[in-house]
Amino acid sequence: MLLNIPIMLFYCWVAIILLNTMRITFTNSTQITLTNINIVGCGGGQIGKLEIGQCETVWVAITGDCSITIHYLSNGQQKEESVAGYVTNGMGQKIKHNIGGQNEEQF
Numbered sequence: 001m002l003l004n005i006p007i008m009l010f011y012c013w014v015a016i017i018l019l020n021t022m023r024i025t026f027t028n029s030t031q032i033t034l035t036n037i038n039i040v041g042c043g044g045g046q047i048g049k050l051e052i053g054q055c056e057t058v059w060v061a062i063t064g065d066c067s068i069t070i071h072y073l074s075n076g077q078q079k080e081e082s083v084a085g086y087v088t089n090g091m092g093q094k095i096k097h098n099i100g101g102q103n104e105e106q107f
Helices: 005-021
Strands: 021-030 036-042 045-050 055-061 066-072 077-087 095-101
Touching: 005 021, 005 036, 021 036, 021 045, 021 066, 021 077, 045 055, 077 095
Parallel strands: 021 095
Antiparallel strands: 021 055, 036 045, 036 066, 066 077
């Protein structure tokens, strides 16, 4: 019976980590290879290169009240997109974002 306590504590720890993390799947929906993709806001992150139609998931730590945007190079031009307008602790989710395409309004 006492062995269940450490297992329960482990599951609670994992749940708290997931509640404070945004798991964002970025998909390149443009007709150009995108490079130097920087996730700005909260914990941040970076993707070096996304080919046409390729997708990659990034785990972004939520460090407090913030918004998430991306900056990337498309055909040599710097572009910026909003991913999530507002996130805060305990608001972790798994979302999909089409870079350069149609997206649902997040938060």
